[in-house]
Amino acid sequence: MGILKNSWILFILLLVVIVPVRSQSAYSKFKVKSFKHKKYNSNLQIEPRIYYGFLINHHTELEPFNSHIPGFEISLVKDTYGKKEWEKIHNYPIIGVSLFYSTLSDHPAVGQVVAVCPFVSFPIIRHKNDYFGFRLGVGLGYLTKKFDPLTNYKNIAIGSHVNVAINLMLEYRKQLSKSTALTAGFSLIHFSNGSTATPNYGLNLPMLSAGVSQRLSEPNSKIAQRKPSIPPWSYKPNKIFIFNVLAGYATKNMGDVFGERFDVYMASVSTLKYFNEISALGFSFDFSYDGSHEAKQEQVGIINPSFITIMRPGIAPTYEFRMSRLIIGVGVGFYWGGREKSEGDIYESMTLKVLAYKNTFVTVNLRAHGARAAFVSYGLGYRLQYDWGKR
Numbered sequence: 001m002g003i004l005k006n007s008w009i010l011f012i013l014l015l016v017v018i019v020p021v022r023s024q025s026a027y028s029k030f031k032v033k034s035f036k037h038k039k040y041n042s043n044l045q046i047e048p049r050i051y052y053g054f055l056i057n058h059h060t061e062l063e064p065f066n067s068h069i070p071g072f073e074i075s076l077v078k079d080t081y082g083k084k085e086w087e088k089i090h091n092y093p094i095i096g097v098s099l100f101y102s103t104l105s106d107h108p109a110v111g112q113v114v115a116v117c118p119f120v121s122f123p124i125i126r127h128k129n130d131y132f133g134f135r136l137g138v139g140l141g142y143l144t145k146k147f148d149p150l151t152n153y154k155n156i157a158i159g160s161h162v163n164v165a166i167n168l169m170l171e172y173r174k175q176l177s178k179s180t181a182l183t184a185g186f187s188l189i190h191f192s193n194g195s196t197a198t199p200n201y202g203l204n205l206p207m208l209s210a211g212v213s214q215r216l217s218e219p220n221s222k223i224a225q226r227k228p229s230i231p232p233w234s235y236k237p238n239k240i241f242i243f244n245v246l247a248g249y250a251t252k253n254m255g256d257v258f259g260e261r262f263d264v265y266m267a268s269v270s271t272l273k274y275f276n277e278i279s280a281l282g283f284s285f286d287f288s289y290d291g292s293h294e295a296k297q298e299q300v301g302i303i304n305p306s307f308i309t310i311m312r313p314g315i316a317p318t319y320e321f322r323m324s325r326l327i328i329g330v331g332v333g334f335y336w337g338g339r340e341k342s343e344g345d346i347y348e349s350m351t352l353k354v355l356a357y358k359n360t361f362v363t364v365n366l367r368a369h370g371a372r373a374a375f376v377s378y379g380l381g382y383r384l385q386y387d388w389g390k391r
Contacts, residue, residue, distance in 0.1 A: 027123035041217040045077040047096075049183060053207030055105050061137075061319050062157055062201055063208060065110055072209060075119075082223030086324040089277050092222060094121040100189075102163070104203065107157040111145025113191060115165035120323070131173040136328075138352075141165035141191050156179055159253070164376070167192040170210075181216040184208075194366060194376030195252045201372055240274040242282075242320070244353075248379025252292055262291030265374045266365065267331045268331075268351075272320050284318040284331050286349070287311065288367065290375070293340040305339065312338035314347060327353040327361070343369040359383045365389035 051071030057063040077096035080087035087093070100115040120138030126132075140162060145152055147159045171185035185207060192202035221297040265288070272282030289311050297305040316333025329351040335341075348368045353361040361381050367374045 003336060010274070022329070029076070041220055042077045042357065043081060043220055044216045044305035045079070045181075045213045046216060047075040047077050047183065047211055047213040049073045049075065049185075049209050049211030050191070051100075051102065051207040051209045053189075053368050054206050055110075056204040056206065065105045065152075065157060067105045067106040069103050069105060069205070069333060071100060071205075071209075073098050073100045073211075075099070078218060081220040084324065086224070090323060091123050091126065093123060094131075094133070095119070096121075097139075098167075100141075100167070102205070104143070104205075107154075109145060109152055109202075110157065111155075113141050113143050113165075115141035115191075116287075117167055118164055119167065121169075121171060129175040130172075131175075133171055133173075134168040135161055135167070135171050135185070137169070138165035138167075139165050141190065146197075154201045157201045157203055158191065158193065160193040161198050163191045163193045164178045173213070178219070181213040183211045183213055185210075190371075192371045192373045194250075196376065197253045197311070204371065242270075242272045242274065242280055243384045244268070244270045244284075244381055245384075245385065246351075246361075246365075246379055246381025248327050248355075248363060248365055248377030250375040252290065252375050261297065263292065264377065265289045266375075266379075268316055268365075268381075272318065280320040280322075281318075282318050282320070284316045284329075284333070284349070286316060286347075290340075292340070296340050296342065300326075302339075308337075309339035312340070318351060325355040327351075327355070329353070343372075343374065346370070347374070353381065353383075355383070359385075 018184035041251050049072070051073065052068070053071070054068045055062075055065055057066045076099035077094060079094055080092045082088045082092065097116065097118045097338055100117060101113070103112050104110045115306050117137035117139035121133045121134055121135035123131060123133040134177055139386070141164070143158055143161055143163060145155055145163050147153070147155045147157075155377045167187055167189050169185045169187040171183060174182045176182060181222065186204075187207045189207060190202060193200055199283040202237045214263075245268070247265075247267045250266070252262045267287045268284055272280035274280045289307075293310045293312070294305055298311065302309075312335050313334045314335045316331035318329055318331035321325060321329075329349075331349045331350070346369070349373070350366045352364045354363075355361045359381055359382055363381050365377045365379070365380050367377070
């Protein structure tokens with residue numbers, strides 16, 4: 001039940017993508033409240049899509065599961081049109097929620113998957129009848145079969161039924177008429193439980209897709225952006241810096257190795273510079289204390305390892321992307337300390353932050369090594385904005 005509870009926490013946070021709340025730009029000094037049409041349609045579309053791809057054996061142990069597989073998805077899609085300020089800032093992205101199904105593999109130990117993924121598609125190129133964009137979907141997947149030491153010991157890929165589902169897609173949409181469009185895409189779909197249960201190699205599926213989208217109502221006309229009245233020389237956009245401080249907790253199941261769970265504590269301090277209204281670049285200084293590293297050191301004969309040898313500090317170049325109250329951060333870094341190095345010195349991180357009250361946010365952080373999830377932590381943080389150009 002712990003896995004399911006933690007996964008639902010993540011799912012609730014991600015609903016912010018589908019039902020964005022009070023809009024706010026990156027420049028907190030000058031806020032622009034959202035506004036409403038007196039009359040507007042739902043802008044909803046129904047979109048079935050077929051998939052075909054294969055299961056990657058990104059670790060040698062997964063080679064027996066490699067096979068070509070089909071998939072099917074049906075989505076409820078909504079065009080944004082400027083009702084919220086963030087919609088215009090992001091060039092009117094497409095949002096929605098999808099129901100995905102796939103057989104995953106020909107191998108009988110793997111089973112099938114059903115996933116629900118809220119998503120947002122950001123336009124890269126948009127013309128009158130042509131749309132090319134990047135779609136990010138994060139939700140929950142249920143796998144019908146998982147590892148069991150007695151009944152399904154050959155499934156060494158996944159140790160839980162409930163997993164996080166991620167769909168990264170480059171998609172093209174061709175508008176055939178006012179109500180109908182053809183869609184095509186290339187996706188990388190990933191399922192993992194963040195080491196809340198082991199084994200947890202995860203499943204990676206590169207897939208091609210095609211579908212058709214049908215509108216359920218007349219589309220709304222786009223609303224032009226309403227910019228705030230900003231005093232001259234009050235700030236300079238290229239001199240806005242963000243400082244984040246956060247701390248989180250995770251639990252790591254190592255039952256297949258040590259027969260127990262371990263506590264994981266993490267903290268992070270990051271400094272970023274905004275180069276436009278939605279995007280920032282910077283560095284994150286990360287610290288993690290993984291209780292399983294103590295057990296691993298004792299396993300090789302190191303008695304009572306010190307705090308310094310267990311703690312793993314790291315530094316990661318970081319990109320941060322903001323959409324209303326939801327902030328997505330990604331980074332790839334390297335560890336410069338700690339004795340336990342069996343997972344390598346390179347790590348990947350993905351952080352979701354939801355602004356809850358003023359500058360305070362709740363956060364979900366995924367830490368991975370070589371595309372294999374190490375842990376998923378949940379925590380709190382504080383965000384400070386410094387307008388260096390402000391007078």
